[in-house]
Amino acid sequence: MWNAEGLSAVTTPILFVAGSADDIVGYEKGVRALFQQTARADRHLLTFVNGAHNVAAPIPAPAEAWAYSEPLKNYPFMHYEDGVWSTVRSNNILQHFATAFLAIHLKGEADKQAYLAVGAPLEGFKPRTTNGLTLEYLPAAKSLVLSAGVAAAQPPAPAPLGAKADYHVHPKGGLTIEEAVRRSKADGITYGVAINGGLNQPAPNAAAAEAFLQAMRQYPVYVALQAEGREWVTIFSNATLAKFDYIFTDAMTWTDDAGRRMRLWIAEDVGAIADPERFMDTLVARATKIFAEEPVDLYVNPTFLPEVIRAEYDTLWTPARVSRLVDGLAASGIGMEINNRYRIPSQSIIMAAKKAGVKFACGTNNTGAQDLGRNEYCAEMIKACDLRTEHFWAPPAEGKKAIQRKPLPR
Numbered sequence: 001m002w003n004a005e006g007l008s009a010v011t012t013p014i015l016f017v018a019g020s021a022d023d024i025v026g027y028e029k030g031v032r033a034l035f036q037q038t039a040r041a042d043r044h045l046l047t048f049v050n051g052a053h054n055v056a057a058p059i060p061a062p063a064e065a066w067a068y069s070e071p072l073k074n075y076p077f078m079h080y081e082d083g084v085w086s087t088v089r090s091n092n093i094l095q096h097f098a099t100a101f102l103a104i105h106l107k108g109e110a111d112k113q114a115y116l117a118v119g120a121p122l123e124g125f126k127p128r129t130t131n132g133l134t135l136e137y138l139p140a141a142k143s144l145v146l147s148a149g150v151a152a153a154q155p156p157a158p159a160p161l162g163a164k165a166d167y168h169v170h171p172k173g174g175l176t177i178e179e180a181v182r183r184s185k186a187d188g189i190t191y192g193v194a195i196n197g198g199l200n201q202p203a204p205n206a207a208a209a210e211a212f213l214q215a216m217r218q219y220p221v222y223v224a225l226q227a228e229g230r231e232w233v234t235i236f237s238n239a240t241l242a243k244f245d246y247i248f249t250d251a252m253t254w255t256d257d258a259g260r261r262m263r264l265w266i267a268e269d270v271g272a273i274a275d276p277e278r279f280m281d282t283l284v285a286r287a288t289k290i291f292a293e294e295p296v297d298l299y300v301n302p303t304f305l306p307e308v309i310r311a312e313y314d315t316l317w318t319p320a321r322v323s324r325l326v327d328g329l330a331a332s333g334i335g336m337e338i339n340n341r342y343r344i345p346s347q348s349i350i351m352a353a354k355k356a357g358v359k360f361a362c363g364t365n366n367t368g369a370q371d372l373g374r375n376e377y378c379a380e381m382i383k384a385c386d387l388r389t390e391h392f393w394a395p396p397a398e399g400k401k402a403i404q405r406k407p408l409p410r
Ligand SMILES: [Zn+2]
Pocket: 168, 170, 226, 365, 366
């Protein structure tokens, strides 16, 4: 019953909760395996890192549990206590997520979705209060191929498709993979679907990355990893990374010279930028360091600037900065996305990149179903910049992936 086929029959939404050090029912081969294999259920996995079997056990423990038990040669209270996690705290955390989960699925309160959104920061928590917690999500696959021997869908053959491909689609925020595949067919646009991998990301470890690969390989799409933060290089093995059709990253998360880790799209992280020139120099330095060191195939959300300085985009991206950026890409053989949602890079930066020999890929970086378009901006730029087949990026052939050419910096 508890094999993949039996588990795939479950279609109700599930909130799995586990301690990563559970040695009673197991974690990787226990609760996490259930999470991975209930493929037709919309599901979350909340993990108390280093928690054991009794983490977030019922509270309070019954009074009888406090007394020594002669038959057990132990205190039954041990069944209600965890060696790492405070019982009160773990119960509060569990109530938080259970309340949101039940509100969404039993009471139909869609506005509570934010509390189950994966990624950092977790909604409803104060800074520094989520250490040791991971929340993961896998969408329900509707048309699961269960019979052994049925081949998985082949990803499309790598080809320079220009505006006929969107290499940056996230099946999330209401966009199911089935809906994505339907739209891909209807619009005649090949999709590359990606999971975000890295610290506190939907794929915070190899098992989650593998589960995504396994789930997506049933569909005629490219499967990509969006490498997040700079910590990703220490999280996944080469073998896991090489299973993705390509890996992309952006230069939107980095630590400045004062030690502040910033996500450029989050205003509170960025704060006020007192010295935009200095900020730009740091941004270019961080981006070019990523291009030189990290084994990525594609640079996405390129030239993105935080809201507070975005109005100065054309003046802050000086020709000198642009040429450092595009030369860095060209030197490492990394393609550049033309992003439909942010409508970046500008036409003049695309022209500079074209001159430097950089190849281009269309991508959207959708947040859900509503902002996934038809490569409108990218198509516009392809025309305006006279980009032809030889200028189009394509997913690398087997053996030619960045992860197969370049070691992980560790
Ligand atoms: Zn993305």
